[in-house]
Amino acid sequence: MSSNPRLRNPLKTARGLGSAKDGTHHFIVQRITAVALVLLGLYVLCLLVGLAGADYASVRATVASPFNAVVLIAFLLSMFWHAQLGLQVVIEDYVHGGLAVVSQLAVRFICVLAAIASVLAVIRIALG
DSSP, rough: OOSSSTTHHHHEEEETTTSSSSSHHHHHHHHHHHHHHHOOOOHHHHHHHHHHTOOHHHHHHHHHHHHHHHHHHHHHHHHHHHHHEEEEEEEEHHOOTTTHHHHHHHHHHHHHHHHHHHHHHEEEEHOO
16 A cells, blocks of 8 residues: 555645745846846936036936936836845845744835835925
8 A cells, every 4th residue: 555645646746835836926027127227227327427527406407307207216116126026035045034034024124115215315306
């Protein structure tokens, strides 16, 4: 007689213990934010280089432009989202136990708080 009372072979039993079916989504979102950061980062870099040596009023007027404000906000949101996704993977791989849960919560809280503060700063500059 078999020692497996459920009449399944060990491979069939192990297949049911696989992934949570969430890794692909995480991978795709991380790659999308990376591509967005490359494109938005180039624009922001060109914007900053163009503003080098400019006075406060012209910098404020440039940031107050609706297109520039939207691009800056998109850059900030994708940057903090990408950072949170990357740090989540690092914590899942290298931190174990109760510290992993605390670290995940801390990273998510800090990224959300920093994103909100950054977006509010851009909005405050844009609206005067």
